[in-house]
Amino acid sequence: MPPVEVKSEPYIPETAHGPYIQILEEPKQRGFRFRYECEGPSHGGLPGASSERNRRTYPTVKVSNYVGIARVEVQLVTHSDPPQVHAHSLVGRHCCTESGKCSVDVGPNELTAQFSNLGILHVTKKGTPSLCLSLTDAEEQAILREANELGRIMDLNIVRLKFTAYLQDSNGGFSRALKPVVSNPIFDSKSPNASNLKISRMDKTSGSVLGGDEIFLLCDKVQKDDIEIRFYEEDGSWEAFGDFSPTDVHKQYAIVFKTPPYHSTEIDRSVTVFLQLKRKKVGDCSDPKQFTYVPQIQDKEEVQRKKQKPLPYNDPWRRPLGGAGGPGRGAGGAGGGGEEPRSTYLNSLFCQPFISLLSDETPQMNGSGWMGGGFTCFGGGAQMSGTTAQAEGTQQQAGGMAGQTPGQTASPLQQATRMTKQTAGALLQYCTTGDVRVLLAMQRHLCGVQDENGDTPLHLAIIHQQSAVIQQLVHTVLTIQQHKILDKLNHLSQTPLHLAVITRQVKVVDVLLRAGADPTLLDRDGRTPLHLAALAGDDVTLRVLLGHLGERYNHLVNMADYHGLHPLHLAVRKGGERCLRLLVGSGAKINDPERGSGCSALHLAVRENLLKVACTLITELKADVNMCTFGGNTPLHLAASQGSPTLCSMLIAAGEMHNPYQPSNQLDSETLHKLCELLSLGDVPWRQLAEKLNMLSLAHLYQESPSPCYKLLENYKVSRGAVCVCL
Numbered sequence: 001m002p003p004v005e006v007k008s009e010p011y012i013p014e015t016a017h018g019p020y021i022q023i024l025e026e027p028k029q030r031g032f033r034f035r036y037e038c039e040g041p042s043h044g045g046l047p048g049a050s051s052e053r054n055r056r057t058y059p060t061v062k063v064s065n066y067v068g069i070a071r072v073e074v075q076l077v078t079h080s081d082p083p084q085v086h087a088h089s090l091v092g093r094h095c096c097t098e099s100g101k102c103s104v105d106v107g108p109n110e111l112t113a114q115f116s117n118l119g120i121l122h123v124t125k126k127g128t129p130s131l132c133l134s135l136t137d138a139e140e141q142a143i144l145r146e147a148n149e150l151g152r153i154m155d156l157n158i159v160r161l162k163f164t165a166y167l168q169d170s171n172g173g174f175s176r177a178l179k180p181v182v183s184n185p186i187f188d189s190k191s192p193n194a195s196n197l198k199i200s201r202m203d204k205t206s207g208s209v210l211g212g213d214e215i216f217l218l219c220d221k222v223q224k225d226d227i228e229i230r231f232y233e234e235d236g237s238w239e240a241f242g243d244f245s246p247t248d249v250h251k252q253y254a255i256v257f258k259t260p261p262y263h264s265t266e267i268d269r270s271v272t273v274f275l276q277l278k279r280k281k282v283g284d285c286s287d288p289k290q291f292t293y294v295p296q297i298q299d300k301e302e303v304q305r306k307k308q309k310p311l312p313y314n315d316p317w318r319r320p321l322g323g324a325g326g327p328g329r330g331a332g333g334a335g336g337g338g339e340e341p342r343s344t345y346l347n348s349l350f351c352q353p354f355i356s357l358l359s360d361e362t363p364q365m366n367g368s369g370w371m372g373g374g375f376t377c378f379g380g381g382a383q384m385s386g387t388t389a390q391a392e393g394t395q396q397q398a399g400g401m402a403g404q405t406p407g408q409t410a411s412p413l414q415q416a417t418r419m420t421k422q423t424a425g426a427l428l429q430y431c432t433t434g435d436v437r438v439l440l441a442m443q444r445h446l447c448g449v450q451d452e453n454g455d456t457p458l459h460l461a462i463i464h465q466q467s468a469v470i471q472q473l474v475h476t477v478l479t480i481q482q483h484k485i486l487d488k489l490n491h492l493s494q495t496p497l498h499l500a501v502i503t504r505q506v507k508v509v510d511v512l513l514r515a516g517a518d519p520t521l522l523d524r525d526g527r528t529p530l531h532l533a534a535l536a537g538d539d540v541t542l543r544v545l546l547g548h549l550g551e552r553y554n555h556l557v558n559m560a561d562y563h564g565l566h567p568l569h570l571a572v573r574k575g576g577e578r579c580l581r582l583l584v585g586s587g588a589k590i591n592d593p594e595r596g597s598g599c600s601a602l603h604l605a606v607r608e609n610l611l612k613v614a615c616t617l618i619t620e621l622k623a624d625v626n627m628c629t630f631g632g633n634t635p636l637h638l639a640a641s642q643g644s645p646t647l648c649s650m651l652i653a654a655g656e657m658h659n660p661y662q663p664s665n666q667l668d669s670e671t672l673h674k675l676c677e678l679l680s681l682g683d684v685p686w687r688q689l690a691e692k693l694n695m696l697s698l699a700h701l702y703q704e705s706p707s708p709c710y711k712l713l714e715n716y717k718v719s720r721g722a723v724c725v726c727l
Contacts, residue, residue: 462500
């Protein structure tokens with residue numbers, strides 16, 4: 001096999017109006033198959049880029065700004081910069097078998113050269129049988145080593161055509177060379193990179209401006225170590241790449257990746273960008289797809305928004321007792337210009353709400369703080385509906401009114417008058433004792449009222465962190481035996497207990513749990529308060545929750561939310577080692593997989609590159625270092641795919657600790673070196689060896705090494721303690 005070297009040509013210097021060679025028709029990049037010598041000639045020549053079934057074209061070049069006879073030569077070169085002579089060779093009608101080049105003479109009238117019968121002969125690593133029979137063992141081994149080396153220094157699945165034009169000199173020879181031109185790359189149809197890049201489907205087309213959203217992408221066949229997902233703006237002002245490792249490329253047809261953050265996180269409206277698949281080596285890309293970045297949600301649980309909600313200070317029912325001049329001012333000293341009697345105003349102030357409460361128009365909290373129609377609330381052990389029948393319990397407690405005979409039903413006005421007197425008595429008692437629970441007891445029918453956000457008074461008291469009010473409301477709810485108020489959901493599916501955990505009010509969490517709040521209720525993400533405490537990494541609140549669970553609710557520590565994550569998995573993502581210890585101590589299963597991809601807590605720690613958390617999981621909590629995901633990847637696979645030597649070393653050491661059996665016949669460096677030499681002479685493909693050793697997921701790490709086979713066996717020796725392979 002001739003040595004691979006670049007041929008130096010005495011090129012004619014370029015001038016503004018001098019002769020030059022140009023490509024008129026590029027070769028077709030995909031769909032053409034390289035053939036071995038034993039397969040015979042190819043069926044049809046290499047087509048041109050614009051070739052169609054009924055209209056065949058071929059690679060074509062032209063010598064411009066020249067009159068005379070010229071010789072156009074074409075040969076295969078590598079897809080590198082600068083290009084080098086390729087190990088493959090061209091075959092065809094005008095090709096030389098020995099040199100692997102093809103040449104065509106053109107001119108003097110037509111200086112266009114069309115190569116219509118080109119084939120590409122794929123070099124064999126083992127050499128031809130006839131050649132091997134005529135060589136000694138030493139010579140054959142030398143050829144084999146050289147052939148193996150070719151695969152390391154060049155890509156055997158990609159070639160380019162190099163066209164060089166030679167002008168005729170005065171002696172009739174072709175010695176004056178023009179500067180050559182190189183075609184676009186041509187891909188072997190047998191290679192994995194031969195297919196066109198194409199995005200078939202994505203499960204999401206929008207995400208947070210902060211990035212980190214997980215997206216599932218379906219595509220045509222790709223190579224996991226030669227693909228990336230490029231995000232960019234059309235004007236070229238910004239680009240970024242999706243975050244994924246080779247283990248996130250599934251069966252070459254699906255990629256799970258996380259979106260990159262947008263270059264400006266302070267956007268106030270949605271921004272549309274583009275994403276596409278891109279090959280690292282060749283640089284070709286798929287057709288772009290649109291992706292929308294949405295502004296970040298600062299207050300996902302809407303706690304801050306509700307805290308800033310203005311209080312209703314200007315309600316109509318809060319007007320002064322007198323007219324415009326105040327109490328006792330104006331004509332008659334009662335109501336100013338309106339001359340409204342004080343008794344009439346007091347009746348409208350105290351009686352009207354209760355009359356409305358007993359009428360067909362049920363009151364409800366509105367934006368101003370009082371009530372309109374259409375709400376439901378708890379009162380007297382039953383739900384208020386606006387009918388007079390539901391006031392009977394209150395009427396019987398009062399013992400009737402003056403002048404009312406037993407069994408006679410009071411009118412709504414009479415009932416409202418009585419309730420007004422009771423409210424006034426409660427107000428006087430509050431002023432005497434300072435105990436607001438007296439007023440709350442009188443207004444117990446309103447303890448379950450909900451505003452436009454679905455929040456009850458207890459929700460609002462927790463949002464505004466009114467500890468004393470919370471205590472009083474809980475006492476009132478327990479007194480009137482309306483425990484459902486403790487577990488009432490707002491429009492975000494949050495109970496008061498959820499909000500207490502979100503706002504990190506540990507004492508309130510304890511009070512609610514002691515009062516009987518249900519810890520099993522789920523919010524809109526399917527999360528219990530236990531999930532929320534783990535997600536926040538709040539070990540103090542988590543300790544209180546776990547202390548109240550007991551055997552009845554012990555299953556919550558291993559309960560998955562709507563995303564398939566247990567509290568243990570959420571605690572890992574927040575990096576809370578204390579939360580992990582608390583959960584495992586309360587019965588959380590350390591090796592339980594999450595339901596999305598089968599990752600254990602250790603997988604998630606490795607994926608997030610949380611070294612300290614991973615160390616805690618392995619050394620203290622005894623996580624299984626050999627557990628596999630649904631795709632068959634161990635934590636070591638993930639660490640290697642992310643290129644983290646620290647995590648790899650720790651996991652390998654942990655694997656040795658967990659494997660009590662260690663073979664005694666370990667390889668030393670000299671034996672390992674000799675074994676690599678034998679494997680090279682025997683032409684054992686190192687990728688197949690990696691597959692036999694169950695280390696194929698790490699193959700991309702060894703590919704760039706000068707001796708992939710040696711690197712593979714060396715790492716296998718470290719991770720397994722010995723190499724015992726039957727070849």
